[in-house]
Amino acid sequence: MSDDTFDLDDFERRMAGAVDALKHEFSGLRTGRATTSLLDPVMVDVYGSSMPLNQVGTVSVPEPRMLSVQVWDKANASAVEKAIRTSGLGLNPMLDGQLVRIPIPELNEERRQELTKVAAKYAEQGRIAVRNVRKSGMDALKKMEKDKAISEDEHKMYADEVQSLTDKFVAEIDKVLEAKEQEIMQV
Incomplete structure (x- = not known):
């Protein structure tokens, strides 16, 4: 198996970076408390x-x-x-x-709704970033298989691992979004 030719850790690091960027975006979203x-x-x-x-x-x-x-x-x-x-x-x-x-003024209900929509937009950008990393991984795998650097079985195995990483980070983004929405809607 040619483990050193396909670096899963790199894709995981890039997906984690997308989640970190989302958390940073969320920190700038205003809730009713000063931070x-x-x-x-x-x-x-x-x-x-x-x-x-x-x-x-x-x-x-x-x-x-x-x-x-x-x-x-x-x-x-x-x-x-x-x-x-x-x-x-x-x-x-x-x-x-x-x-x-x-x-820090009190947030009214209308402003809270607007902020949850903004949070959802940020989360979708995070999901897109994670999916772009996945696409780049899948493209790299296709090229490696075409160049005979990996076998068809290795391609399938790595593709499954990249997909499970993608699922894991998209679920984490959803969890972070849900927590932020609850924080925003809290009176």
Whole structure:
């Protein structure tokens, strides 16, 4: 058996990467509670370039429905406030010297429904990424069999393993989505 010619671990790592990317996307989805990861996607225009918010200040959660950003350079405080306000997260920051306070408003039912649809869209993108990794594995197997690098039986065995990996990661994506939807709908 030519185990070294077909690397299943690589496909598993790539599929796990798709799940990790989905979890990162979900961390930016707002629930009713304050979390520092909510501000991860916010980019601030300072020093002539665009930088992640966590590189211009310290993000903390002083109370359950409040975020605060302690900006390191006072000159950047208004840029941080503007970046949060225009980020599309629906937040209304308040500037207080070098401290930017961000109250997290209560989510209404309509907004919760919208967020679950966004979460479902992210999950579908994750499933597509996993299926693309599967397709790449199946194509590699077909080519290896055509080039006589593996036998037909090995092709079938590896194809079954790639499919079971795909099923495993799609199920994990569904589980992560279900947990996120429950978190969003929790009042």
